[in-house]
Amino acid sequence: MRQPDGSSALLTTRIDAMLGWVRKNSLWPLPFGTACCAIEFMSSVSSHYDLARFGAEVVRFSPRQSDMMIVAGTITDKMAPVVKRIYDQMAEPKYVISMGACACTGGFYRAYHVVQGVDEFIPVDVYVPGCPPTPEALIDGILMLQKMIQRGETHYDRLKSRHDTRTATAD
Amino acid sequence: MTVSSPDTTQELQLLTERLPGESAARIEAAADGFLEVTTDRVHLMEVLRTLRDDPDLDCNLLLDVCGVDYPDREQRFEVVYHLRSLEKDHQLRVKVPLGQDDPAVPSAYGLWKAADWFERETWDLVGIRFDGHPNLRRLLTHEAFQGHALRKDYDPGQRWILTEAETMVPTWVEETPEDEDHFETQILNIGPSHPATHGTLRTVVRLDGEVITKAESEIGYLHRCFEKMSETHGWNQVIPYTDRLNYCSSMINGVGFALGVEHMLGIEAPPRAQVVRLILSEFSRLMDHAVCLGAYLVDVGALTNFWYFFQPREEIYGLLESCAGGRLTISYARVGGLAADVPADFERQVRYLLDYIPKFVDDVETLITTNRIFRQRTEGVGAISAEEAIAWGWTGPCLRAAGVPYDVRRARPYLGYEDYEFDVPIATTGDCYARYLVRIEEMRQSLRIIRQAIDNLPDGPVITDNHHAALPPKSKVYSEMEALIWHFKLIYEGIQVPAGDAYTATEGANGELGYYLVSDGGGRPYRVKVRPPCFPIMQTYPHLLEGHMVADSIAILSSFNIIAGELDR
Numbered sequence: 015m016r017q018p019d020g021s022s023a024l025l026t027t028r029i030d031a032m033l034g035w036v037r038k039n040s041l042w043p044l045p046f047g048t049a050c051c052a053i054e055f056m057s058s059v060s061s062h063y064d065l066a067r068f069g070a071e072v073v074r075f076s077p078r079q080s081d082m083m084i085v086a087g088t089i090t091d092k093m094a095p096v097v098k099r100i101y102d103q104m105a106e107p108k109y110v111i112s113m114g115a116c117a118c119t120g121g122f123y124r125a126y127h128v129v130q131g132v133d134e135f136i137p138v139d140v141y142v143p144g145c146p147p148t149p150e151a152l153i154d155g156i157l158m159l160q161k162m163i164q165r166g167e168t169h170y171d172r173l174k175s176r177h178d179t180r181t182a183t184a185d
Numbered sequence: 186m187t188v189s190s191p192d193t194t195q196e197l198q199l200l201t202e203r204l205p206g207e208s209a210a211r212i213e214a215a216a217d218g219f220l221e222v223t224t225d226r227v228h229l230m231e232v233l234r235t236l237r238d239d240p241d242l243d244c245n246l247l248l249d250v251c252g253v254d255y256p257d258r259e260q261r262f263e264v265v266y267h268l269r270s271l272e273k274d275h276q277l278r279v280k281v282p283l284g285q286d287d288p289a290v291p292s293a294y295g296l297w298k299a300a301d302w303f304e305r306e307t308w309d310l311v312g313i314r315f316d317g318h319p320n321l322r323r324l325l326t327h328e329a330f331q332g333h334a335l336r337k338d339y340d341p342g343q344r345w346i347l348t349e350a351e352t353m354v355p356t357w358v359e360e361t362p363e364d365e366d367h368f369e370t371q372i373l374n375i376g377p378s379h380p381a382t383h384g385t386l387r388t389v390v391r392l393d394g395e396v397i398t399k400a401e402s403e404i405g406y407l408h409r410c411f412e413k414m415s416e417t418h419g420w421n422q423v424i425p426y427t428d429r430l431n432y433c434s435s436m437i438n439g440v441g442f443a444l445g446v447e448h449m450l451g452i453e454a455p456p457r458a459q460v461v462r463l464i465l466s467e468f469s470r471l472m473d474h475a476v477c478l479g480a481y482l483v484d485v486g487a488l489t490n491f492w493y494f495f496q497p498r499e500e501i502y503g504l505l506e507s508c509a510g511g512r513l514t515i516s517y518a519r520v521g522g523l524a525a526d527v528p529a530d531f532e533r534q535v536r537y538l539l540d541y542i543p544k545f546v547d548d549v550e551t552l553i554t555t556n557r558i559f560r561q562r563t564e565g566v567g568a569i570s571a572e573e574a575i576a577w578g579w580t581g582p583c584l585r586a587a588g589v590p591y592d593v594r595r596a597r598p599y600l601g602y603e604d605y606e607f608d609v610p611i612a613t614t615g616d617c618y619a620r621y622l623v624r625i626e627e628m629r630q631s632l633r634i635i636r637q638a639i640d641n642l643p644d645g646p647v648i649t650d651n652h653h654a655a656l657p658p659k660s661k662v663y664s665e666m667e668a669l670i671w672h673f674k675l676i677y678e679g680i681q682v683p684a685g686d687a688y689t690a691t692e693g694a695n696g697e698l699g700y701y702l703v704s705d706g707g708g709r710p711y712r713v714k715v716r717p718p719c720f721p722i723m724q725t726y727p728h729l730l731e732g733h734m735v736a737d738s739i740a741i742l743s744s745f746n747i748i749a750g751e752l753d754r
């Protein structure tokens with residue numbers, strides 16, 4: 015619905031905003047937990063930190079039912095194709111939080127079998143530092159992702175606007 | 186850890202009698218209480234069989250098999266077996282030096298089933314071939330991997346990228362029987378991304394209807410090169426890595442490693458450090474059992490208990506955070522003591538926890554122990570006999586659930602465990618339900634130990650004043666020349682651990698956590714081999730599955746408490 019000059023019509027902007035508002039408040043996480051960070055993710059969803067307060071407690075292990083992948087833990091070279099495949103199976107719009115030093119950069123495993131950051135093969139929206147991050151840090155990351163969704167700054171939005179522009183130019 | 190010397194002399198004599206001169210080149214007592222037998226590959230099987238079958242030696246538990254690479258030696262490789270006799274209390278280490286041209290030994294799988302994955306791992310990482318092994322494939326690294334990572338000439342950062350998802354298909358998949366008895370046979374892949382496999386395990390099963398007739402597990406999805414990383418860091422820098430082995434009870438790992446290094450250095454941590462280590466280790470054991478049981482009960486459909494168990498965990502995290510600054514991976518142990526003293530209100534916090542935790546354990550017991558659904562799902566499921574469990578190398582709560590009262594805290598006390606009153610709970614049936622019962626009771630015993638320890642928490646320093654091992658206090662570094670020199674030397678050169686090797690065992694939450702440390706006298710470990718407690722348990726899993734339903738496979742796996750961090754390292 016974007017105009018050829020790149021501006022959006024009033025109506026679509028408001029739909030975008032409404033969709034963003036809806037999406038950000040019901041993120042369904044897919045925890046791709048492999049290591050220590052997964053334990054802290056469990057803490058985040060448990061009663062003490064209660065991720066439900068931010069609308070992100072419906073943990074789904076099926077990629078087809080979730081829209082926020084939380085890569086929690088070290089990803090090894092053996093695991094990388096699996097992560098990629100799970101990510102590809104998620105329906106759009108989809109977002110990725112890279113939780114912890116290992117998922118962000120490989121952490122202190124500068125080693126022969128460890129992926130040096132999951133952004134080697136999937137796009138990441140929010141990086142949460144820490145080894146492992148505290149649940150507060152993860153919640154902060156999720157709140158940041160919510161803001162990005164509202165403002166249309168996620169990787170998905172960038173991809174979509176690029177796609178829209180291309181279609182508009184083709185028209 | 187050391188065994189008194191007369192005992193060793195007697196053992197040594199016995200061993201010299203039983204192993205004829207030509208089969209064992211050298212028999213000696215090592216400083217870590219192990220008897221060391223050096224042999225060659227021709228006589229290896231004969232030696233191992235004698236050690237296992239001789240009624241006076243009776244080494245029924247194969248603890249560990251590993252390979253060490255010494256490029257400077259004439260015989261480049263060395264295969265090291267660690268054995269223990271549960272009845273006779275012997276500890277033995279068998280070493281086999283091998284030349285570079287043909288590093289191969291006969292497989293010990295026929296003697297101890299436990300050798301299965303240990304030998305595969307040694308083949309994968311060091312490149313030693315085990316002739317006669319039924320399935321000698323790579324275990325931890327992926328199939329596109331080239332070379333053997335723990336050889337000294339392998340660059341720690343050399344990666345091999347796997348582009349296509351690994352398609353490990355066992356050979357038996359092809360030969361699926363299709364006759365009138367097996368008309369509904371199918372192959373099912375479980376994991377690695379499956380909620381009940383806890384992220385990183387994969388099992389391929391063959392089903393006949395809903396009954397599993399064959400299974401094979403694939404691990405290594407979290408192989409993050411702990412052992413290679415240890416070789417590139419100083420002794421104290423390894424402690425943060427050990428935290429991430431069993432990340433549910435990180436304190437136990439760090440303490441185990443520190444004890445090993447202290448043993449090689451011949452020093453001891455001050456009494457206060459020992460007691461704090463013990464208290465936090467027992468809290469870690471509690472947390473580990475809480476996660477294990479919480480996840481286990483979720484997997485069999487009882488979600489409430491998960492929330493019940495995570496609440497006390499949060500409170501324990503509070504204690505750890507106030508001591509060490511971290512919640513989960515705390516890196517609190519140091520060679521020679523602890524990183525810092527505990528906070529002033531440590532005792533108050535511990536006593537609060539001692540009153541707070543039992544209620545949650547009781548609540549879970551009320552909900553679960555006599556729960557009909559839970560008992561139907563777990564009683565008689567995944568049962569194993571004591572002999573089988575020992576043959577597979579099991580230790581810890583899973584072995585005790587099969588009726589063997591083996592606990593390193595009792596058998597080889599460390600940290601002064603001999604001074605505390607506690608029971609080693611056992612069950613007899615060896616099934617999933619027994620494993621649940623043992624863990625619940627161990628949580629209560631841990632609380633009992635902590636209660637005794639906090640009553641007798643000594644005052645004093647928490648780190649040794651031996652500055653060959655520990656940094657002098659900062660205030661002294663700024664005011665005294667000598668302290669400054671010590672500080673400088675320790676930072677630049679690292680702890681100079683005398684050359685040699687030692688195996689140290691502690692009771693981890695899952696069983697015997699052993700560190701086989703090799704030092705060449707430098708500031709870094711030459712080789713660190715961990716004996717991960719859940720590794721031998723996991724290798725039994727595919728064999729145990731046969732004859733069970735698919736739903737049982739989930740209950741069995743969760744009852745083992747497989748922690749990928751220590752399984753894959």
